[in-house]
Amino acid sequence: MNDQLIRDLLHEVADDVEPGDRLDAIRAATAPTRRTHRGWWAAGGAGLVAASVVTALALTNGGAPQTGGPAPAGAPTSATTPTGTTATEVRPATGPVAVYLVGDTSAGPRLYREFRPDLTADLGDDPGGGGRALRGIHAALDGDALDPDYRSPWPAGVSLRQWMPSPEVIQVILVGAPVDRPAGMSEQDARLALEQLVRTAQAAYGDGKVPVDVQVEGKVTDTILGVPTTEPLTGSADADVLAPVSLSDPSEGVVVRVGGEVDITGRARSDDGTVSVQLKRWEGTAVLDAGSFTLYGTGDHPDLASVQDVLAPFSVSFGGDDLQPGDYDVIATVRNADGTVDSDTRRITVVD
Known part of the structure; x- marks a missing residue:
């Protein structure tokens, strides 16, 4: 095992996300001040010429599911470089887009991470990273998976309006997302849907578990799909939501x-x-x-x-x-x- 591979694998476990993108052509929008009371969110509980094997080290994310602190008040003046953020703070990505989707396990539905090289096609250098992020989040919402075993629990008609990242918070504005849990959707599927969106957005940005502020048509709502969304979400512990x-x-x-x-x-x-x-x-x-x-x-x-x-x-x-x-x-x-x-x-x- 060479040193670079070790570093890459350690970085993957430590951050649980891939290097990030940024939307290259989204409109400027006013981000409403987030409520100050704390919300709560938790997920439900060698025949061939030789194999070169590299097993890797593991770091735990651990801890209980959390919500991030309140988002900064005021509006980003640019979707690419929010107020207070310099261009050097963004981390444009290369390589496949990481999309989190739902699949079945012996313990019930869990999240799988699918890397999508096809989502980077025809994007050129994509210096802002926005095209990759846009495609990745849309794929997560739509259940657009290469592997037929994967799916998305989001209801049809939910789409992404804006994705505005910064080192403090990633703002994701949805269109058509129900605030209440739809009939026929289980509580577990609803929580996995939000977890799926949060992890895909964090992967698109590529700087760890940055809190994700999920809004509906530019407004903070108490819930989305019946899941509390009063405060930005950082996601649940890996053991609770990821496939083994x-x-x-x-x-x-x-x-x-x-x-x-x-x-x-x-x-x-x-x-x-x-x-x-x-x-x-x-x-x-x-x-x-x-x-x-x-x-x-x-x-x-x-x-x-x-x-x-x-x-x-x-x-x-x-x-x-x-x-x-x-x-x-x-x-x-x-x-x-x-x-x-x-x-x-x-x-x-x-x-x-």
Whole structure:
């Protein structure tokens, strides 16, 4: 494992977000002064030529779900550079857009993070990062996922009007969002919907758990989908809302050349501190490569949290001459403390 990869993986766990963007062409708007009483929000509770395996360190986010402090009064004068923010404080991103979506686990619905290289197409340098952020948040609201196992609980017709980030607060203004929980939507789905939006917005900005001020048509509301939104939201503890295993790479539908390598990365937590990864033919039972890899925890690094409590990143590469044309599934699996198992999968295609 080289030093740069270690630093990258540690940064991913510490921040739980990807480098950020900023809306390049949104209109200036007046941000209403946020109420001063505190709100509350919580979520419901080696056949191939060798695999190079890198298991990574984990840092805990821990703590109870929180809301941020009151947003600064007054209005940003520019959607790209809010009042009091210099251009050097923004962090334009490169690479795929991180979108949080809902999928099923043995414990019920949880959030998965899907990286979307397709959302950066035709954006050029996108110096403000706004196009990437806009596309990412829209994808989260619409349930626009490459992986057919993922979805969004947001009702149809909800859309993004504005996204205005700053180091103190990220303002997200929605159109068409109900303040009350719609009939047929569970409380858990409502809370996951807000969590999904908050984490996608934080990922777009790329500076950690910056509080997210979610408004409806430019107004602060007591609730959205029945979830308290009086104060900006920072999100819930990872263990409460994230799936126990989630693949970051490869993306769904990625194409790999014969003889190349399949780079597999993701995050996981498990009862035994390991994650199992397989590369198998889509049709049939043939497994081309597989392995069980350790997620490093307190035994190896006493200053870090136990992997049973946080999601630790993992990385492995499968590849070689046995990788022939066809469709394959990448499968990452963990075993939970109650004996159940959870998996995340990606479908890829190998071509000549």
